[in-house]
Amino acid sequence: MRETVEISLQVNERAQSLRIEPRETLADVLRDRLGLTGTKVSCDAQVCGACTVLVDGRTVSACTFLAVDADGGAVRTVEGLARDGVLTPLQQAFIDEAAFQCGFCTPGMLMAATALLEENPHPTEDEVKEGLDGNLCRCTGYAPIVAAVLRAAEAGR
Amino acid sequence: MIPRFAHRRPRSLADAFAAFDAAGGDCAWYAGGTELLAVMKMGFAQFGTLIDLKSVPELGGISADADGALRIGATVTHREIERSPHVLRHLPGLAALEREVANIRVRNTGTLGGNLAFAEPHSDPATFLLACDARVELAGPAGAREMAIDELIVGPLTTSREADELLVAIRVPAPAAGEGRAYAKLAFFERPAASVGVRVRVVDGAIADATVAVGSLTDLPIVLPAAGAALAGLPAEPAALDAGLGAAIAVLGEIDAIPDHNGSADYKRHLAGILLGRAVTQAVEEARAHA
Incomplete structure (x- = not known):
């Protein structure tokens, strides 16, 4: 039986109504139905963090989160960070600190760090490392990423 | 991709059981999905219906x-x-x-x-x-x-x-007077390589009785009564504790551990012994605070 359900949610502050199958993940819906391909799927097993998005302010792995569970909720993706072409302090800090090389982990890093800074605007270095534990980067060795988050926190002071 | 399923979201326990009944048993309870969706994605499990329990207030x-x-x-x-x-x-x-x-x-x-x-x-x-x-x-x-x-x-x-x-x-259960409970693990990946849970009750400066549980070594977490018994009588002082842990660690050394991607059976038993010391120390500290 192919069941479909209607869901209504906010994605980056825009209302969306979609008819989907219950088995569709949030990553599927964001990428394939809404064209928001900034959210990357890498490990597909909730380990790497590349697909990190915010649902009602909490970070989730969009690869293993059913889109029906976002029904009625507010989803934020990397596309929702910059406004009118103006980067957030965090995005700018990633550029200034050269906190990415291949860039595949970057959307997830940005969303994880955004959630961290919203909850704790002035984290210590250890708190940044703890907050990003579970977001994997195979290029940078992490130091510039941690530096970027600390720089963004400083900028927001 | 996750195999196709129908989705139900009951709002009460009674509705949840009714949904189970309606699905004729071809269904799974579903909440966070961190385990269930992962095994479904890997093709290890398939269900006609997932019954989402997150909206059941009970x-x-x-x-x-x-x-x-x-x-x-x-x-x-x-x-x-x-x-x-x-x-x-x-x-x-x-x-x-x-x-x-x-x-x-x-x-x-x-x-x-x-x-x-x-x-x-x-x-x-x-x-x-x-x-x-x-x-x-x-x-x-x-x-x-x-x-x-x-x-x-x-x-x-x-x-x-x-x-x-x-x-x-x-x-x-509530902690008894003089009781402390602690957990220690070592993890290289998302799940622990070895883990130890300890409950101790300290009376008059010594461990009166204790429970030791070990996880990740065997195919389910186990209580080792002999390890708990070996902790009884030890002084609740960090230095003396370390010196007296040998008998309890020896019990953990007899576990028929399963080697896995975390390491060999011997290595995992070794880890459990180290973790036992850490967990006991923490549990004793908590117990002294509750004395």
Whole structure:
């Protein structure tokens, strides 16, 4: 039986109504139905963090989160960070600190760090490392990423 | 891709059982999905219907009684537990454990009930809750019952829960006077390589009785009564404790450990011995604070 359900949610502050199958993940819906391909799927097993998005302010792995569970909720993706072409302090800090090389982990890093800074605007270095534990980067060795988050926190002071 | 299924979202326990009935048994209870969706994605499991329990109010919430006994609803997430004032106050070892489960995304969605019902042999909470003599409440169309953790988890990925039953809550007894409970693990990946849960009761400066549970070494978490007995009588002083742990560590050295991607059987037994020392030290510290 192919069941479909209607869901209504906010994605980056825009209302969306979609008819989907219950088995569709949030990553599927964001990428394939809404064209928001900034959210990357890498490990597909909730380990790497590349697909990190915010649902009602909490970070989730969009690869293993059913889109029906976002029904009625507010989803934020990397596309929702910059406004009118103006980067957030965090995005700018990633550029200034050269906190990415291949860039595949970057959307997830940005969303994880955004959630961290919203909850704790002035984290210590250890708190940044703890907050990003579970977001994997195979290029940078992490130091510039941690530096970027600390720089963004400083900028927001 | 996850195999096709129908989705139901009951708003009460009665509606949940009705949904189970309507699905003719070809269904699974679903909450955080951190385990279930992963095995479905890998093709290890397929169900006609997933019954989402997150909107069933009877399964949520954390409460504590005046003595500090805790009741944690089955659909409470790891993240909620790590931040719960009740848990931080009455069972800080559980809050500390939950802060180190997998990663923050898994903790934001994964639930304690789901973790125990999945019965993964490397479960953090199962091992610690076993040492704490926790009990689980189950409910089914035939009524409610409760049982100890080692009555629930009977094998790898296997519980004694009937298909139509679900976990309602986990109850952890209040600490007795002079009691302390702690957990120590070492993890290279998302799940521990070895883990030890310890409960000690300290009377007159010495360990009067203790419970030792070990996880991740065998195909389910186990209590080692001989290790607990070997801790009894030890002085509750860090230096003297270290010197006296040999007999208890020797008991852990006899475990028929299963080698896995974390290391050999010998290595995992070695880790368990080290972790036992750490957990006992922490438990004794907590016990002295409760004296």
